[in-house]
Amino acid sequence: MVEVSTKEERIKSIAQFYYSKKEVQQAILEFCRQRETIPRYYEGFGKRPDTFEYPNEIFNFAKKGATSFHCSEEIWNNPLEISTDLDQEQFNQLRSGWDLLIDIDCKWFEYSKKAALSIIKSLEFHKIKNIGIKYSGSKGFHIIIPWKAFPKDLNEAETINMFPEWPRIVVQYLMELARPILEKSILEDKGEEYKNLQNLTGIKCENCNNLAESLKTVNLQCLSCKQTQSFNIKLEEKYKQRKCPECRIPFQEISSQEFYRCNPCNLDSTKNPQNFKPTVSMDIFEVLGLDVVLVSPRHLFRTPYSLHEKTSLASVVLDKHELENFQPKDANPMNVKIKNFLPDSEEGEATELLVQALDWYKSKQKDKKTYIDKDQNQKKQFQKVKVDKNKIKYPPSIEQILKGGIKDGRKRALFILMNYFNSLDIPILEIDKTIQDWNKKNKPSLKDGYIKSQFTWMQRQKPILPPNYDKDHYKAIGIIPTPEELKSKNPVSYTVRKFLSQQHREKENQNRKPKPKKSN
Template sequence: MNMRDVYEYYSREDIRKALFELAQSREVVGVFKNGAFGARPNTILYPQDIPNMVKSGVVEFHSSIERWSNPMALRTDNYDDMRTGWDLILDLDCKDMEHGKVATQVFVNVLKKHGVVPSVKFTGNNGFHMGISWESMPKEADYKQTVGMFPELARNAVYYLKEFVRDDLEKALLKKFSVEQLAKQSGKKIGDFFVGDNVDPFKIVDVDTVLLSPRHMYRMPYSLHHKTFLVSLPIHPGDLEDFKREHAEPSKVKVAHNFLSEKGDSSLLLSEVLDWTGKQTKEKKRLVTRKFEILKKVPLDHAPPCVQNILTGLEDGRKRSVFIITNFLSSLKWTWEEIETKIVEWNMKNKPPLSDNYIRMQVRWHKNRDKAILPPNCIHKGWYVDIGVCKPDQTCGGQKKTVKNPVNYSIKKLGLNKSKGKYASKLRRNTKNS
């Protein structure tokens, strides 16, 4: 598909209208043929902006999960003030589209049990996006304004749903495919799928929680995919089983309905998520911890096994790992130049590597934050275990995993090596629930 064909597609009145409608109150950015993103912040003010952006080389369009009062005025210090809402987007990531179809149907069925009819769309490659609109959400939950509960509530909703569907998803995949077929179709070894005696369905189809981060974007419905040139096509949930890739060819696409058009009521779902999250918190052990301040750069030979495994290169979980490594190294007092250099070096080992633009954008976003944040805690679902890098050693506490966070591992390792004073100083002894 050449750029003239791309321009003709986006010049269609129905396509421009669909994109323009979803662009309202959202940040929108163009993506070029090489995968590079356009300048941010950006949005679409008029339908004609769409073909005009294509003239500059844009092939696909991405929009924000969050709604903003003024997308063009966004800065790192005003997100909470500018945010007026957010949509819950589930990004089902898989190597084989047929696996994604099975998983999407399982999630649809579970959401219906919670009183929610989600929107569904093909991503344009192999996966699917599922969406629950802001309009369907209660504006207050657990005595808090829902608008201010992003991204924590969105991520917890994904963790909850993954646990809820786990058994059903395993059964559905094994009903349609043998383990040998799953391995061949996903390009993995059979042993990679098993946790004990059970198949871990999220080794086959995962839900990417990195998307649920401030200012993260996803491919808009009716946008082209810059590699496949297929359309990110909204699909009625009832038509999932019969969906084929050729249905998303631009010449065959008709705008039947838009993504996030189902309003519904997700109050029950969010109530269940909050209740489940509360129970998870209560189950965490009470720990006595020593707090330390990192004084100078800590070398990587004090990094935990999960970080070491990430740094060997990955096929799955690459975007989540950028988040992990960036926050891990910044917490260990690496400079931003050193962090970017290390991540670029690591990215070359990934199969395939992430785009250079994505790496730079992520490092820049973290650099512009007011303060450093820790990488996700070891017990958080969707991260180390799901990526397949959690291989606890003696310092971790073995299978008991007594270390809370990768940074705590490094501090503990420094203490065992009697070199803690060289890199960190004790602040105080603190007892707390963690």
């Protein structure tokens, strides 16, 4: 508590003086024109929707305790007309454009720079010269390509109405382009921060380019009745001694076999060895710190020259040549030099980028590799997991989220819950009721319009699993997975494991029931 109050005291002592500067007020106002813009009062945000009309409004908010300002990626005809009661068509009519915002927030500052540089090189590969770059104020960077750079229509679709689908695809495409550039840059760097990446190495899945999970199959046998049992565990995981259900004496381990599995592709190295690269590779997306979930309707990001609550540094704008040698100390709010974050792009400058990204995405969906199980001759595809909904055992983390009361991270919590229930093939109406009940427990609760937009997006996409337990999504909302949960990769695998275990016990109990004696 002492540390938090010290940070709050420090930034509030700086904020009033800093935001009183006319050049800072003007820089924030100019960028935020026609954007939804709200103040943050250290821990809580101001009311939505809101926007600025005059420079001195920024200073007036600071005098009331505002520490930073946040604005939308979307550009509106009139931001004050935004309402959670609007449907998708009404939102489209109100929207006048959107910028492509790439949010890089790596755990380590130096690798955020490398990630930003790799993204910039990928953009330049597509002949984009006008790129906006700014420091986030903490460990990351924001890169922006203005709405003006994109074509107004493409493939018989109006670009303005393709938010957030098209910018999400572009971000995913840029991640793929940046991957080899960043890998090379990081592997050439043997500095102190390289040690932090040791847990981000492993065997790569050739199908999706993500890291595979290292597992082993353990084979047990009862030395008395010769009954056998096999199960899979994580490579480094220890397992509890198991007893033979017939003899009730401990099983003995007779062998074990290591293998690799890619959960998103539902492939493993025992049946598809050609799919797993034999060399150690880095999970580059972890290093990039890119999260396409952040490209979402009404998502807000820190405005240029806004302060950051954790560091009291300014979100300063950088020229490309300044990025490589930039250090956080260069963002001292007392020494900022005002620059334009939104570059003067050429009309249609990003057309080639958008065309290539959409072609890449279409090709990826159409030509996505499928593998055939030689034993069963069935295509391996990701499918929703079907379990008896009356026997679902919620993981402790999910139970904790469902209790509500979340102040920060409600959108991340919603993302976890929706993908958890959807992956278990729960009917959409039941998911909606559960989410609505959960949302009522949060103070403040999420707007109904935001939840509806996320449901619309979810129903139009293929089901995806909730984030793995080792991701920051849980810690960011104050949820710490239990040791029992960490035996599984994510909440869905935990639930399935518990469900199958329960089925196994029920079957064993059924087999133990004495059979009726035959009458003579």
